[in-house]
Amino acid sequence: MSLFTRLLGFGSCLLGAFAIGYVQGIQSVTGSISDIVNNVAGTLPDLAQQIVAAATSYVQQDVTPTLIPLLAVGIVLVAGGLALVVRGDRTLRPKEENASPPLPDLRD
16 A cells, blocks of 8 residues: 555646646746747837737736636645655554574584
8 A cells, every 4th residue: 555655646746746837837938928929020010019918918817817726736736745655654564573684504
């Protein structure tokens, strides 16, 4: 059960980290949008600024609020996964009577 618990925790950590990274990636895309739009539409006056403003306001007003629950789920998954990995299997293993292996008899 210990291996299963730790693998479940590891998978949960990976899934939570992916969710957190996805949200952070969507929020940071607005900086890249301005560079791309300036390269493509930079020759036309005032077109690039209008497109960048529209894309930035769309991401900030419409996309970011819908991703907040995904961020919360990602944080919970990472915390739960870490707890599973750290906890592992709490069953006590039986102690061996002799911790060291027996020494060979060299008198012969």
